[in-house]
Amino acid sequence: MGPLHQSLFGRESELRFIGGLLQRVRAGGGSVVVRGEAGIGKSALLSEAAWSAAEQQLRVLRTAGVQSEAQIAFAGLHQLLRPVLDQVERLPQPQRGAVLAAFGRTDAAVPDLYLIALATLSMLGEVATQAPILLVVEDAQWLDRPSADVLLFVARRLAEEPVVMLAALRDGFDTSFDGGGLPELALPRLDRASAELLLDRRAPGLRPEVRQRVLSEAAGNPLALVELPAGDVTAPTAMLPLTARLEQAFAARMSGLPVATQAVVLVAALNDGDALSETLAAATVVAGEQRTVDDLEPAISARLVQTDGERVRFLHPLMRSAIHQRASLGQRHRAHAALAHVLAHDDDRRVWHRAASMARPDEAVAAELEAAAVRAQRRGGIAAGVAAMERSAALSSDPALRGERLLRGAELAFELGQRDAVVRLLTAAERLELSGRQRWRTAWIRDSFDDGVLGRAQAAWSLAQVAERAAAEDPDLALNLLYGAALRCWWTEPGVEARASVVAAAGRVPVDDNDPRLLVVLAYTSPVECGEVVMSRLRRQPGDLDARALRMLGNAAMAVGAFDLAAGFFATSLVELRTQGRLALLARALTLQAWSCAHLVDLNVAVPAADEAYRLARDTSQPVVAATARATQAVLAALRGDQDGVYRLAAEAEAWAMPAATHAVLSAVQFARGLAALGDGRHEDAVADLRRIYDPADPAYHQANRCWAFGDLVEAAVRSGRPEAVSGLMAEMTAVARRTPSPPLQHGLRYARALLAPDAEAQPLYEATLQADVGAWPFPRARVQLGYGEWLRRQRRVAESRAHLRAAREAFDASGTIPWGDRARAELRASGETSRRRVPDARDQLTPQELQIAQMAADGLTNREIGQRLYLSHRTIGSHLHRIFPKLGIASRSELRTALQPSV
Secondary structure (H helix, E strand, O other): OOOOHHHHOOOHHHHHHHHHHHHOHHHOOEEEEEEEOOOOOHHHHHHHHHHHHHHOOOEEEEEEOOHHHOOOOOHHHHHHHHHHHHHHHHOOHHHHHHHHHHOOOOOOOOOOHHHHHHHHHHHHHHHHOOOOEEEEEEOHHHOOHHHHHHHHHHHOOOOOOOEEEEEEEEOOOOOOOOOOOOOEEEOOOOOHHHHHHHHHHHOOOOOHHHHHHHHHHHOOOHHHHHHHHHOOOOOOOOOOOHHHHHHHHHHHHHHOOOHHHHHHHHHHHHOOOOEHHHHHHHHHHHHOOOOOHHHHHHHHHOOOEEEOOOEEEEOOHHHHHHHHHHOOHHHHHHHHHHHHHHOOOOHHHHHHHHHHOOOOOOHHHHHHHHHHHHHHHHOOOHHHHHHHHHHHHHOOOOHHHHHHHHHHHHHHHHHHOOHHHHHHHHHHHHOOOOOHHHHHHHHHHHHOHHHHOOOOOOHHHHHHHHHHHHOOOOHHHHHHHHHHHHHHHHHOOOOHHHHHHHHHHHHOOOOOOOOHHHHHHHHHHOOOOOHHHHHHHHOOOOOOOOHHHHHHHHHHHHHOOOHHHHHHHHHHHHHHHHHHOOHHHHHHHHHHHHHHHHHHOOHHHHHHHHHHHHHHHHHOOOHHHHHHHHHHHHHHHHHHOOHHHHHHHHHHHHHHHHHHOOHHHHHHHHHHHHHHHHHOOOHHHHHHHHHHHHOOOOOOOOOOHHHOOHHHHHHHHHHOOOHHHHHHHHHHHHHHHOOOOOHHHHHHHHHHHHHHOOHHHHHHHHHHHHHHOOOOOHHHHHHHHHHHHHHHHHOOOHHHHHHHHHHHHHHHHHHOOHHHHHHHHHHHHHOOOOOOOOOOOHHHHOOHHHHHHHHHHHOOOOHHHHHHHHOOOHHHHHHHHHHHHHHHOOOOHHHHHHHOOOOO
16 A cells, blocks of 8 residues: 555555556456545545556556636646647547647637547557556546546446546536446545544544544544644534535634735635646735745645645645635635736636626626637537626626627537526526517527427427517528427427427428428428428438438438438438537437338347447437437347347336326337237237327327337237227328328338238238338338238148248348247248248347447458447457457458358
């Protein structure tokens, strides 16, 4: 153990845990979040780990969150990577440019945060080739948001890297690491024996009554045991929360310091940097006479600060806050004004200190803060932009400008998903006299939160009304409003009138009929009535569209059941989204690509896409996308015959969707369960599960999804001996089919008519269905062939049945739909023909991520290129391939393409 051993009494098990992690780092790393209250020993534990890592020849990189730097985008990440920034030249150009832009080394706009995250992972991978790495992140609760998001992303991907991350978080703070899925090490208070041992080592000779008071007040908190004896603990005082007591103990040390020292320490506490030269220069301005490092010596002796001659740091974050609270408002204003004067060369830091020195509105400072917000947004610091806009509004003397700045701050907070900040800023704005356009923007932000999933379903109607008023003056804003309304129509059930109002409003927006934004509004709002219009316009789209337009077209195609078109649009959009590092949009596109390909039963695409979508949705904090991906995985599990997987994944998706009554997800869950029951031969269960999608009173009812599951419902009803259970629905869905050319619905109805027909009428209906579906999607066609073959065998036309059953078996085996392949084999056996057993293929032997990596490697991509696409390091890709080869029984990449061919 290192030199901090005496302050780690009672932490033997935690030290062993960290020590074991460091010893295993060469075989693969990981991440641990160390949690606990202030003063519980988090910093001591991390320092001990850093000392131990250095002893083992590990490279130690450190960063620490500082409360005053929380508004400076990527400040924490820059501090961490500063010692290894020379490695940036080894990165691919997009990643290199992303890092340089984030750290202000170029004037380029900062790209998507997750491209910076991938670059960080790549840099660490390069550095780790020289020696394993320990990343130490102290006070992570005060990291700037972009740095915290990047580090969480990296932390989730260190399992295959010789890199360990230890992040310390103080209890009581909401951070990016909450719910991040990382292992946690909670530090409890010391037991009585350990507390007594520590106190006696650090403060021997205390009078018994003082010793007892310290033990009682500290209550097992190590820092309190060390610091409380330095204060006056003999006077009876009211019991305070522990943090307040520690701050009080720290502040008490200031009272005995020289006035000059107190002034320097106050400036250091308010400075958002740690440069000693800045602190002394600003203290000189405040005092009107020269202040030097000698003025800091009493504070160093009092164990308030430490300095290496270039930087000054507080020994504990509570010391900074204690000194801040102890100072008067006037003292703080003068210190901030002095710092603003000293930081004239740094516009962003200067304006924040200038704003902190203001006691009344000042339009000049407000305008500077607004400019700072724009710069922060350009560098990717959206959270900093929100704070700057809010402070700018507070300092605005013009009410009109104040309202505009509040709205711009709310829009930025909306981008971050910060509901509380959005509500706070909009509420403040609505107290002012807003223009018509500002009121429209307010409606869009307030009612479009959470992708239309949560909140009032009737908001679809109100948004449509606002959009109509905005259409002529601002078509783009009108489409934004209508998109929010359309999302509510998709996820919830607002009713016929609300849907009609959205479609009518969309028709009045002066944009091109083929505008992708307009098409997705129509498709999401009214997938049946607008299905024919949307499909015809989808086929007229030009071929040179960007990722955003392609993604919207994919959304529209998916909504109207044109899954083949949707899959193509999404596949094309993914290339650009990956290159740009836009992981939030990538997660959405992958989710709907997986959903579309699940209906096409293209499992080679759908399985890895759904898996990656779920992981990225968690990374980017998009619960509705994660739930949709989970529901899609449940459908895929049903197609594969994984009964346990179906119900586990469906339950996860349902647990999120049920409280919000998210119809689209709940209907997908019921589709998965119904498909699983159908494949398992539990036909009564399948009817019960699928019937819910068609009941308008059920939260699983969904206008679009009912068009895609009808053939399955009819098959389940017929096989359960209850065809009458769907007689009313047959007439209803036939009427629906007259209004939309939805391919799944048209095919499902043809199949349903053949299934329900009397024996004397069935043959021409089966043959007409097969003729109509020539060249159609293989799985639905194989389902008809299986049904026709079964019917022929029941009619004792055994020889005729075999050709259809054989074709169905081969199609099912090729697609990987095991339950249906087994059914075809059973029917062939009943017809007197034996089938060879299905040979497990790559989809059976590999995890979804391994399948995706194997597919990319088979296409000729290098480990580095695969890693860049999947936001993993090349070392991680290599580790996966090392496991993939023996699973497939091969020895080299050249054999992958053959090994991935489906077994038939």
